[in-house]
Structure formats: C-alpha cells, structure tokens
C-alpha cells in the first residue's frame with residue numbers, strides 16, 4: 001500500500017539534493033570549522049555559504065545569523081538571552097496563548113525566576129488583537145514574542161501590524177517563524193522583525209539544526225557557554241553537514257516558492273471543501289485565508305482524534321490530531337482551547353499538512369477513506385454529533 005505522509009507541520013523528509021550536499025561533510029571534509037588547515041577552512045567556507053543562503057532569504061545580514069541545534073533552542077536563546085541582557089529595562093515579556101511549547105514553557109520557566117509574562121488571547125480564528133497587544137506593553141516590557149504561523153491551525157499573524165506597535169513602543173519583537181520559513185515570504189527589515197527562529201527540518205532540511213536571527217545591536221547573552229563559536233553566543237563545534245543542508249534546503253524552498261505554494265493551496269482547499277460538504281458536523285479550525293498553504297485543521301464532532309489517527313494509519317495515511325494521547329497529556333491542544341473549542345470538539349480534531357510530494361490522488365484517497373472511517377467511528381461512538 002502506498003504510504004501517504006500528510007504531517008509536514010511535524011517534520012519533512014530531507015530532499016535528495018539537500019542530502020547530496022551534506023554527505024561529503026561527514027567523512028571527506030570533516031574538518032573542524034575552527035581549524036586553520038585546509039579541511040578546517042573548507043568547513044568554515046561551507047558554513048559561510050550556508051549562512052549567506054539563509055540571511056539572503058530573510059533579508060538579514062550574515063552576522064545576524066546564529067546556528068543552534070533546533071528551533072526550540074533558537075527560541076530559548078532569543079527569549080532567555082535577550083531578557084537576561086536587558087534587565088535594566090525591565091522584566092516583562094508579552095507572548096500569546098497559542099505559542100509552541102518551546103516558547104510557552106520557556107516563558108513559564110522565566111516566571112519561576114521572577115519575570116512577568118502576559119499571555120495574549122486570540123480570537124476564534126486564532127488571530128491576536130493588535131490593540132490589545134498595544135495596551136499590554138508597559139514601561140518594563142522588554143520583549144514581545146508572537147509566532148509567525150501556528151503549527152497546529154496554520155494561522156498566520158499580521159506581522160507588519162505587530163511590529164508597527166513594537167517599534168512605536170520601542171520594545172524588541174521576536175517571532176517564532178519555524179512554520180513560516182519555507183512557505184511565507186519573509187523580509188525582516190521591511191516587516192520590522194528584530195529576532196526570528198527557524199528550523200531546517202520543517203522545510204526539507206535535516207533535523208537538529210536551527211537558526212536564531214538577532215538584529216545587530218540587540219543585546220543578548222548565550223545560554224550555552226564554552227568556546228568562541230558563533231561569536232561566543234553559542235558554544236559547541238559547528239554541525240557543518242547539517243548547516244550545509246539547512247542552507248541548501250532554504251535556497252531550494254525559495255527557488256520555486258510560488259509554484260509549490262499554489263500546489264499546496266489547491267490540495268488544501270480541495271480537501272477542506274470536500275470534508276466540510278461531504279462529512280456532516282465538521283468545522284474548519286483557524287482562519288481560512290490567513291493560513292499556511294498546506295495546513296488544514298478540522299474538528300469532526302462525535303469522533304475521537306486518537307481513534308481517527310489509528311484508522312488512518314491502517315490505511316497508511318499519516319496525519320496528526322489535537323487530541324490527548326499523542327501529546328502525552330489528557331488535555332486537548334492548548335491552541336484549540338484558545339480559539340474557543342469545547343473539550344469534546346477539540347478532541348475530535350484532525351490536522352492534515354500537505355507537502356511538495358503530495359498529489360491530488362493523495363487528497364482524494366484521504367477524503368474517501370476519512371468518510372468511511374468517520375461513519376464507522378460515529379456508529380460506535382457514545383457521543384451524538386448533533387448534541388456537542
């Protein structure tokens with residue numbers, strides 16, 4: 001049976017062209033990028049090229065790019081590093097209720113250390129209210145951290161509107177752009193972004209390599225101390241193969257962005273329309289227009305997300321849910337609750353995130369199977385979809 005992977009918001013495969021670029025740096029050109037002999041210089045040069053490829057795509061300078069071991073680490077470095085170095089200004093940070101755990105739990109940890117955190121709500125479409133953000137900024141506010149695109153419901157925030165406010169109030173604006181890089185056009189200068197996080201494995205690069213963009217002049221301290229790598233802001237011997245892979249992956253993603261986004265949009269819209277019209281008691285979660293091209297998140301009343309995933313798995317369809325067990329907790333997704341879903345509705349949600357290798361046949365196969373699965377699950381479910 002053909003395997004249909006539609007969980008690209010969780011991770012993506014490493015593209016062949018990316019892997020090929022990486023391979024020599026494992027066993028031929030294995031020099032430490034800090035060494036001054038030939039294979040060391042080669043590693044340094046390869047890293048510089050990747051840094052340029054990444055800086056170019058987001059409109060940053062090379063010296064504003066810091067390699068980390070993940071998107072999570074980039075979020076940690078930016079948030080903890082900036083707050084730690086700007087204590088004279090204050091101890092307040094503003095974020096949203098729908099952030100990735102690597103932002104939310106970092107903020108919670110900071111609260112335990114005495115920092116103050118405001119968690120902004122979102123509306124039923126998953127979008128923050130910029131006036132509310134404006135009112136939340138106080139004298140002691142150092143940082144605003146609002147994600148670019150949400151990993152569960154795919155909603156894209158109005159970055160320009162947010163940065164207008166942060167610029168006017170003179171606070172630093174960070175955006176977790178891990179889901180956005182690879183499908184959104186980003187220009188940190190014109191969009192007023194002071195700090196940004198990304199991760200290669202969300203755009204067909206390798207897992208375990210991320211980048212923190214931090215604008216020149218912003219003070220921040222390292223969270224991993226040691227050697228002088230990354231201008232002493234992130235110690236540890238550079239992961240040259242993965243850095244090379246990240247550079248190639250981002251270049252590829254942006255070399256035919258429009259074409260690939262159009263394809264994803266077609267798959268997404270086709271799937272949304274068919275599910276909403278052909279499966280009763282379903283609803284789309286998150287704004288339909290301002291969302292990632294490949295993402296759809298749908299609540300299917302009266303079914304359990306976990307059961308849904310299991311049945312899809314048996315048909316070799318790999319998707320995701322905002323339901324309990326996957327996340328290891330009994331509570332449904334904090335994102336679905338933040339947009340106002342009832343627990344029962346949040347538990348019955350399905351996330352499909354398409355990627356460049358998916359086809360229209362995949363989408364048809366998914367919808368047909370989903371229709372059967374939902375019908376069967378509803379027959380045995382104690383929940384009445386009419387009454388949820």
Ligand SMILES: *Cc1c(COP(=O)(O)O)cnc(C)c1O
Nearest residue numbers: 070071072100151176178179199
């Ligand atoms: C995947 C993801 C992260 C974490 O990136 P890792 O490299 O997996 O640590 C952070 N934020 C968002 C929005 C993500 O989707």
